[in-house]
Amino acid sequence: MKKQGEILVVGLGSGSEDSLTQEARQAIEESDVIIGYKTYTALIANLTAGKKVISSGMRKEVDRCHQALDLAEAGCKVALVSSGDPGIYGMAGIMLEVAQKRNRHIPIRVVPGVTAASIAAAVLGAPLMHDFAVISLSDLLTPWEKIRLRLELCAQADLIICLYNPRSHGRTQQLTKAWQILSKYKKPETPVGIVKNAGRSDQKADLTDLGSMLSVDTDMSSVIIIGNESTYIAHGKMITPRGYVL
Template sequence: MLYIVGLGPGSKDMMTQEALDVIKKVPTIVGYITYIHLIPDLLEGKEIVTTGMRGEVERSQKAIEIAASGKDVAIISSGDAGIYGMAGLVLEMASKMEQHIDVRVVPGVTASIGAAAALGAPLMNDFCHISLSDLMTPWDVIKQRVDAAAKADFVICLYNPRSKGRPHNLREALDIILKYKSDQTVVGIGKNVGRSHEIEKITTIKDLDETEINMTTIVIVGNKNTYVADGRMITPRGYTL
């Protein structure tokens, strides 16, 4: 069996029981080295197979080969393996094999959910996830999606918002959002969610400091009804109070 496991955002306390059980029972773990370092206490006595950044295809192939040999193996992702994680790639590659292998996706807490809980309740009405990384998706396509989500007044969870190689993508996305939303729109920032140096901050589009944002940050842009009360970011569900 090949398990595709979501580790959650970084804390063992935010891992699902199923994820913990799978990692405990399988003899081999495959993962990006940074993710392996998140769970060292769970890996004692196990065979560990790692690759570096952008080694997704290689990791998937190794996990599939191990499973095809008859061994149980888990390939790990941070967050949820089915949200910008390894699940899609592994399933695509496994479907092209002549030999059938059993694959099971084990869900995890994704960054937007972890950040939302720390910030308050920003996802109580319709929301969407958009990655600002253009490594896999053309930037023009990403801009179209940001435009459509902002026009429809979704709460927008921005993944991979800003990096050294993409320092201006967040600003471009916010400029698109400002075509439809006020610069006073509430924005929640979750950085290193679930880890020892976690930071949560509530601000507005106007006052957002882009220099605080990096690839370990999730940016949640509220809708027109999102507000702040008692230091909590709240998007009303629509109840009459």
């Protein structure tokens, strides 16, 4: 009888040993094949010795899902790895869509990971203690007009706003546009925390405010957390009160 294949969509957190959950580690160890973006497969090289590893570059996400599905149909247990949490801007949705599009019924299990917002928040202190929104500034797959509307409404609602993908070599103006929108509704002294390479060995964190936010160097690996009207900075920590009487 042919062996039943399976796909495990695995979240790697930041990619460091410390942020890899036990469930994610076990999923990688029990898989026959590891598929992922080359940077992410390199981060877990110590866990993939003796396994088949298939790596590819940026914008090959759909191809990786097709490869995973083909290998699982051949009887392999495949770990499709994703940074952070695979269900938050990760590979889980793409994998499920590809399987549905091809009308395949291979078992697919999503293994959660620690998303960048959680890691960055922990580095900064406790900025996400109240209602917040996570918004990616990448307009590669989402029209800027829709991103703009989300920024407008979240800022008007005084949500804490966590920005992913703020800037890249090819996208230099989106963060400035976002800042202009947020500045209409949030005060210049609103605390802002910026964490670059959150959870990795070259992690860098900055505490600033909305008025000075654009002066801090950011790139695709940066997470920006903009507080609400109650957020403050004390003793080097960014804190959003939950509302308890102390």
